[in-house]
Amino acid sequence: MSPNHTALITGASAGIGHELAKIFAANGHNLILVARRKQKLVSLARNLSSKHAIEATPIAMDLAADGAAEALFDEVAERELNVESLVNNAGVAFSGRYRNMKPAQISTLLHLNIVNLAEMTRLFLPPMVAAGSGRIMNLASIAAFQPMPLMSLYAASKAFVLSFSEGLSAELAGTGVTVTALCPGFTDTEMLEKGEQKTGRNEAFRALMVMPPENVAAQGYAAMMRGDPVHVTGLTNKGFTTLTQLAPRWAIRGLGALAARERG
Numbered sequence: 001m002s003p004n005h006t007a008l009i010t011g012a013s014a015g016i017g018h019e020l021a022k023i024f025a026a027n028g029h030n031l032i033l034v035a036r037r038k039q040k041l042v043s044l045a046r047n048l049s050s051k052h053a054i055e056a057t058p059i060a061m062d063l064a065a066d067g068a069a070e071a072l073f074d075e076v077a078e079r080e081l082n083v084e085s086l087v088n089n090a091g092v093a094f095s096g097r098y099r100n101m102k103p104a105q106i107s108t109l110l111h112l113n114i115v116n117l118a119e120m121t122r123l124f125l126p127p128m129v130a131a132g133s134g135r136i137m138n139l140a141s142i143a144a145f146q147p148m149p150l151m152s153l154y155a156a157s158k159a160f161v162l163s164f165s166e167g168l169s170a171e172l173a174g175t176g177v178t179v180t181a182l183c184p185g186f187t188d189t190e191m192l193e194k195g196e197q198k199t200g201r202n203e204a205f206r207a208l209m210v211m212p213p214e215n216v217a218a219q220g221y222a223a224m225m226r227g228d229p230v231h232v233t234g235l236t237n238k239g240f241t242t243l244t245q246l247a248p249r250w251a252i253r254g255l256g257a258l259a260a261r262e263r264g
C-alpha cells in the first residue's frame with residue numbers, strides 16, 4: 001500500500017491505538033483519530049502532522065453509543081476523506097465476577113468491543129471493495145483463544161472479534177481487501193493498569209508476559225500491511241495460543257478455573 005492513504009484508528013488517544021497512529025504517520029498515511037478524550041486526540045494530531053507532513057483529523061466520539069459508527073461514517077464522508085485502512089482498536093475490559101457487573105458495563109463492553117466494530121467494518125468495507133484495495137485490522141486478544149473466568153464477557157467479545165475477522169478475511173479473498181485480527185497478550189497500557197490494581201501482578205510476571213504498546217503496534221502494522229488474517233504478538237503469546245488450540249477444551253476450562261481461583 002502506497003503512502004498518503006488515510007487510516008482511521010479508533011481508540012487513538014491512548015495505548016496501542018496511540019502507538020499505531022505514530023507508526024501510520026511515520027509511514028506517510030494521513031490519519032483520522034477517534035476516541036472520547038478530545039484534547040489528547042488534538043495534540044496527537046498536531047504533533048504527528050507537523051512531524052511527518054501528513055494530515056491528521058481528530059474526531060471525538062463515544063463509540064459505545066447507539067448509532068456511533070454511522071455518525072462517524074457520515075462525518076468522514078462530509079469531510080470528503082477516503083478511508084483505505086481501518087483499525088478497530090477501541091475496546092474496554094472489566095474483570096471480576098460476572099454476577100457483580102453493572103448492566104451499563106455489560107452494555108458498554110458489548111457495544112464497543114462487538115457492535116461498533118462490526119458496524120464500522122460493514123460501513124467502511126464497500127468503498128474498499130469497490131476500489132479493489134483496503135486494509136482492516138481488528139483488535140482481538142490472546143483472550144480470544146479460550147474462555148476466561150472472571151473476564152468471561154471480555155474474552156467472549158474477543159472470541160467474536162477473532163472469529164468474525166477470520167471469516168471475513170476468507171470471504172474477501174481476491175477482492176484486494178484484507179482483514180487482520182491482531183491478538184496481543186498483556187500490553188503495558190491504561191487497560192492493563194486498571195486490571196492490575198485488582199490482580200496485583202508482580203515484576204517477574206511483567207518481565208515475562210507484558211509487552212510495550214509500541215512493539216505490539218509495530219507488529220500489528222506489519223501484519224496488517226502484509227494482510228495476515230491473524231497475528232499473535234510475541235513468542236510467549238504465540239506458544240501459549242498454540243498450546244491452547246491443541247489442548248482439549250475441558251483441560252483449558254480447568255486451567256482457567258485454577259487461575260481464576262488464585263485471583264480470587
Ligand SMILES: NC(=O)c1ccc[n+]([C@@H]2O[C@H](COP(=O)([O-])OP(=O)(O)OC[C@H]3O[C@@H](n4cnc5c(N)ncnc54)[C@H](OP(=O)(O)O)[C@@H]3O)[C@@H](O)[C@H]2O)c1
Binds near residue numbers: 034062091092139192
Ligand atoms: N492492554 C492489553 O493488555 C490488551 C491485550 C489484548 C488486547 N487488547 C486490546 O487492544 C485494544 C486497545 O487496548 P489498550 O490496551 O490500548 O487500551 P487503553 O490503553 O485502555 O486504550 C483504549 C482506547 O480506547 C478508547 N475508548 C475506550 N472507550 C471508548 C469509547 N466508549 N468510545 C471511543 N473510544 C473509546 C480510549 O480512549 P478514550 O478514553 O479517550 O475514549 C483509548 O484510546 C482493545 O481493544 C483491547 O481490548 C489490549
